[in-house]
Amino acid sequence: MEEDGTKLSLTIIDTPGFGDNINNEGSFSEILKYIEAQYDEILAQESRIKRNPKFQDNRVHVVLYFIQPTGHALREMDIEFMRRLSPRVNLIPVIAKADSMTPSELALFKQRIMDDINFFKIPIYDFPIDPEEDDEDTKEENDALRKLLPFSVIGSETEVKVGGRVVRCRQYPWGIVEVDNDKHCDFSKLRYILLSSHLQDLKEITHDILYEQFRTERLSQEANG
Numbered sequence: 500m501e502e503d504g505t506k507l508s509l510t511i512i513d514t515p516g517f518g519d520n521i522n523n524e525g526s527f528s529e530i531l532k533y534i535e536a537q538y539d540e541i542l543a544q545e546s547r548i549k550r551n552p553k554f555q556d557n558r559v560h561v562v563l564y565f566i567q568p569t570g571h572a573l574r575e576m577d578i579e580f581m582r583r584l585s586p587r588v589n590l591i592p593v594i595a596k597a598d599s600m601t602p603s604e605l606a607l608f609k610q611r612i613m614d615d616i617n618f619f620k621i622p623i624y625d626f627p628i629d630p631e632e633d634d635e636d637t638k639e640e641n642d643a644l645r646k647l648l649p650f651s652v653i654g655s656e657t658e659v660k661v662g663g664r665v666v667r668c669r670q671y672p673w674g675i676v677e678v679d680n681d682k683h684c685d686f687s688k689l690r691y692i693l694l695s696s697h698l699q700d701l702k703e704i705t706h707d708i709l710y711e712q713f714r715t716e717r718l719s720q721e722a723n724g
């Protein structure tokens with residue numbers, strides 16, 4: 500991917516069929532196993548006497564967890580999944596198909612989801628502030644982004660010309676809902692976070708905190724087992 504002449508190499512992993520089963524235990528453990536396997540690769544690499552110069556770091560820096568727009572609260576499987584994954588990966592909850600709710604329904608749904616996340620103490624990625632490094636602007640930006648959680652998104656493969664601009668949107672008899680319009684959903688904010696403003700922070704947390712925690716657990720397991 501290229502933006503402002505900067506090349507960014509990005510890997511996206513999809514999980515087709517996730518949540519389709521009555522029992523999702525299999526998908527949970529597959530996803531967790533994949534994330535941990537990448538940490539194990541790093542650990543093995545670190546302990547080699549001669550490091551492989553071609554080694555590729557495949558750690559997962561963020562998981563976007565899509566929540567169905569039910570309008571109620573989190574489902575048991577949402578809570579279970581986020582609980583299991585959040586100690587190992589930066590997790591950002593995202594409301595899918597935000598166009599299926601009115602703005603007030605969406606605001607209420609967001610609030611309910613955050614109430615659940617707080618109640619169950621699920622450590623999602625919440626735009627942490629480093630008091631020693633972050634300036635006032637960063638602090639303000641992070642506070643604003645945190646208030647958007649969970650991000651609402653709209654997906655579409657349709658492009659329509661609106662007032663001379665081509666916009667990606669979903670069309671309805673009553674009008675169109677634009678993917679890139681901040682009044683319609685948080686897609687463009689989310690893209691900016693992932694590809695620009697918080698890319699480095701997601702990587703650092705993965706390495707300094709999540710991987711470090713994994714490593715400590717692995718090594719003490721080995722020492723005791």
Ligand SMILES: Nc1nc2c(ncn2[C@@H]2O[C@H](COP(=O)(O)OP(=O)(O)OP(=O)(O)O)[C@@H](O)[C@H]2O)c(=O)[nH]1
Pocket residue numbers: 514515516517595596597598599652653654655669
């Ligand atoms: N209204 C609305 N429909 C959407 C949106 N995004 C996707 N859809 C529709 O929802 C259906 C399922 O979309 P997918 O993206 O295939 O869903 P998925 O969860 O990835 O499904 P699997 O890959 O099969 O697990 C399709 O008919 C899409 O057109 C959206 O933002 N709004």
Ligand SMILES: [Mg+2]
Pocket residue numbers: 513514515516
């Ligand atoms: Mg899919």
